[in-house]
Amino acid sequence: MAACYTLKIVTDFASAHTLREYPGACARMHGHNWKVETEVRASSLDKMGMGVDFKVIKQATRDIAAKLDHRYLNDLEPFTDINPTAENIAAYFYQELSAQLNNESIRVHAVTLWETERACVRYAEDES
């Protein structure tokens, strides 16, 4: 069986959003303290015994979170056109992180976005 290490880091940000066409209070502007969990899979280790330094994953995730932090998400691409739901925000992190981090030995595996302490979305494209 091929080796597989799944690494996970957690970061957070705070921002406001409005869910367009939502049949309830979430159609009004409100805020969340979002928590982002980034999972990266590594198929091999470097000479230090790391799949990839946690610092690299943290920095990439924090850089994306910084663009959303203390902002009104509906004003920002791609959420001017698609609703800033937990699903769409998780997919946004996944795609941005994949473009930065994926290489021969590591791949972004999943992004979990916690909207509240009780509700989250996990987005992945390749579960194999």
Ligand SMILES: Nc1nc2c(c(=O)[nH]1)N=C([C@H](O)[C@H](O)COP(=O)(O)OP(=O)(O)OP(=O)(O)O)CN2
């Ligand atoms: N599938 C999704 N459902 C909902 C989303 C979402 O992004 N994806 N978002 C919302 C709203 O943003 C809302 O702010 C969340 O509200 P809610 O889950 O009701 O959170 P509360 O903590 O206020 O609710 P409790 O019922 O007290 O748990 C809604 N749905």
Ligand SMILES: [Zn+2]
């Ligand atoms: Zn909300």
